[in-house]
Amino acid sequence: MKRLIKNGQLLVDGQLKVQDLLIEDGKIAAIGTISSSEVAVNQIYNAQGLFVSPGLIDVHVHYREPGQTDKETIKTGSQAAAHGGFTTVAAMPNVVPTPDTPERMANMLAKNQQDGAVHILQYATITTDRGGDQLVDMPAMKTAGAFAFSNDGNGVQTSATMYEAMQQAADLGMAVVAHAEDDSLKYGGVMHEGAVSKRLGLPGIPSVSETAQVARDVVLAAATGAHYHVCHVSSAATVQVIRAAKQAGVNVTAEVSPHHLLLSDEAITTDNAMLKMNPPLGSEQDRQAVIAGLLDGTIDMIATDHAPHTDAEKAQSMLKAPFGITGSETAFAMLYTRFVKTGQFSLAQLINWMAVQPARVFKLTTIGALKVGAPADLAIFDLTTPTTIQKDQFLSKGNNSPFIGETVYGQTKLTLVDGETAYQA
Template sequence: MKTLIKNGQVFLAGKLTQQDILIKDDRIQAIGSHLEHLRSTDRVIDAKGKLVSPGLIDVHVHYREPGQTYKETVATGSQAAAHGGFTTVGAMPNVTPVPNTPELFQAMTTINHKDGVVHIKQYAPITVDRTTDELVDFKALKAAGAFGFSNDGNGVQTAGVMFQAMQAAAQVGLPIVAHVEDDSLKNNGVMNAGPQAQALGVPGIPSVCESSQLARDLMLAQATGVHYHVCHVSTKESVALIRWAKQQGINVTCEVAPHHLLLSDEQITKADPYYKMNPPLRSEADRQALIAGLLDGTIDMIATDHAPHSREEKQGDMQTAAFGITGSETAFATLYTAFVKEGIFTLEQLLTWMTSKPAEIFKLNDSGSLLPGTVADIAIFDLENEHVLTEEEYFSKGVNTPFTGMKVYGMTAMTLVAGNIAYSREEK
């Protein structure tokens, strides 16, 4: 099967250029100008007026399977990813049961392979059931295919446990991917501690809840040499700490979520559970620090923290509703609209943070760039036409996002995974 993508503006080696792409079976065969002379093409995709990018990479999603499939499944979550232009994702292990053993882990990867329409890399937990102090068998879980180790959803509360985990991860050459949150400082909060929380009469989560545990972990990472990756950075203090740590040569990388770039707690004018997420939306000063951190290289990449919940779990008030926001289907378009069209980021920067940087850092050697011989994971985006986000178009079971109703540019026109069409707007 040969497919020709022609007339597109292609993101190639960090630059935008008019090129055609020839795909043979699951791999890119050639990239060049005017490849339409190749007569044996079976399928032609005209990308005139559209952006052709390497498939986006999201190292932080929640697919809820097994055990919580009323929220999401591998099938619906991966379809949502393809709808958003993502072709590779990293799935977190906060499922039921937690994949503590190679057998449970392999059962998850079997489902990922069978039902996923994108490439799904699977994290293993750091500790048994994610909330205990008992370490998993790092060596055995790496052998079973673990992408990294994460207790996402919970911080590792004990320094000694995290130190031992970092030593074990360093020995097997995989990253610790950390949710940084000191439970003793959370105070049963539901949003950022500050004037908005006070005005709404709800308990707040102080920024030191994140930054204090991060400071601890950075010292432990320095001592162990582990690759330490920080999930969903949200505070200006965290950005400053990571900037300092990189200057010291500590092997730290980090991600920021689209919602923390796009929103602050100033937008929470009523107790709307769709604005309840963990870490919470922070102050405007924090949001600006995150933007600055991306631009100066302190923050390495963007990852969605796609966290679907049922409608029932996101109803009611802020105090009883679940934490979490979806992101797979809205990330690129909302970021493109708010930042690229406004001249804050370049398109090349946004694509780098969502393709080549995560591929480089997580050693995804066959992803994140368009090169002859690599797997044909490709996203095509419509940058010219305005679109209103609606719940009806989402593939995810979760509709828990405040971005529904937003007018955006940059919706996905087509996503190809290993040369196969995983999503097409025309065929939806």
């Protein structure tokens, strides 16, 4: 099977350049000026005026299967990823039962492979059932195919447990990917503790809940040499801790979610569970700090934390509704519209944070760039036509997005995974 992408705009040395791209047997066979009369192809896609990007990589998604398939399934979640231009994702282990044994990991990987519209990497838990202090058999989980270790949704509360996990992960050459949250500092909160929470009369979560655990963990990472990756950084103080740790030579990397770049707690004007996520939206100072951290390299990448829930759950008060919003289908367009079109980021920077850096940090050596011989994982975006985000266009089961109704640029036109169509508008 040969496919030719004609007249697309590719990033070359940070600038858009019109080039063709030939795909053969699931790989990129050539990039340049390619005549369809000289190469016998099965299919030609005219990408004139469109941006041809490396497939985006999202190291933080929640697919809810097994156990909560009313919220999402591997099939619907991965279709949503393809709709957003993602070709590789990493699924968090907060499913029921959790992938905390080699057998469960093998089952998850088989299901991911069977139902996935994109490549799905699978996290193992750090501890049994994602809680307590009993470490999983980390060497066996690596052998079974685990991508990395995470208890995402919960912070590891005991220092000794995290220390021992990092020691083993360092020996295995694996990453510990942390949802940093000290439960003793949450105080039953449902949003960021600050002027807005006080005005709305809603219990707040102080940002030190995140920062205190990151501060602990970078010390443990320094002591063990482990690769410590911080999920969804949300506060200015956390950015400062990570920046200092990097300057000290600690092997720490970090991600930020689109919603923490796009919104602060000032967006919460009423008791609205569509704006309830964990970590919560911080202050405007926090938002500016995570943007600055991304720009100066303190934060390495953007990851969606795609977290679907049912309409009924999110119709409740913030006091009762679950934390989390969807992100796969809105991330690129929202970030391109708010930051690239306004000149705050370049397109090359955005692709670096959404494709190049996730591949580099997690040693995914064959993806993250368009190059001859690489898998034909790519996304084609329309950067010039405005569209409105509508929930009836979502392929995810979850409609829990605060961005429904936004006018954006950057609609996905085509997503290819190993040269095969995963999504087409």
